[in-house]
Amino acid sequence: MSADLPSSDQAAVAVSIVVPVRNEADNVAPLITEITAALEGRWAYEIIYVNDGSTDATAERLRALMKVHGNLRQLRHEKSSGQSAAVRSGVRAARGAIVATLDGDGQNNPAFLPELISAVESGGGRIGLAAGQRVGRKDTGFKKMQSRIANAVRNGILRDGTRDTGCGLKAFPREVFLSMPYFDGLHRFLPALVRREGFDIAYVDVIDRPRHSGVSNYGFFDRLWIGIMDLAGVWWLIRRKKSTPVATEVT
16 A cells, blocks of 8 residues: 555645554444544544454444545455554555544543644644553553553663553654554554654543453553564664764755
8 A cells, every 4th residue: 555645635634543443343433423523623634444354343334434424444454464554554544644543442532632633733843752641541450560561661671751652542743653664563662763763752641441342352462572572673773773964065
């Protein structure tokens, strides 16, 4: 899928909302209603659902809703490729200069999207990421413990200054995201990579809530070993980053 879009399409949409989903048929309609309520009348926006190899009725529900919501789009992976791949597919297809993401299970409240988007808009080009930071998390005690350990280890190594990288609520300039080196697990390390590129990060506290229905389809670290390898790789990228020299033309 090409990342290049006609200028007319880009001008018509200011903000793209990207929602990665896998087997979330019962959560699609309520979340789209909430996204619409949060953004309607504030920005020209589109909603892009990236259906990551769902085997339930997610695709059919989205097709039906597309007849009602003219700004709703569905991208589909034939087989599940993971959350980072789904987010990247959505960002590449996005028509808006600003992209916001949220999880498709309903735990991320779309009411916080305007604050995240506004933080990027008002940043004067300095803000490369507005990141939601969850309070009052509704996960199980075991998942909370996993998250605390993972965040502590990541922050201790990368020094990214972020207490919660697992929150799906984020907003960023599309071009900043696409300039990042892509790898599976990218979405967990966005703060460190954004800082690597010289941008600032805005933080927004967001209130977590229980998922609408069903069970989690994307884990925080689906496989511990891959998470450790990703962490080592991001540390290496940051260490290898060099400042770009200023070239002066000689006449």
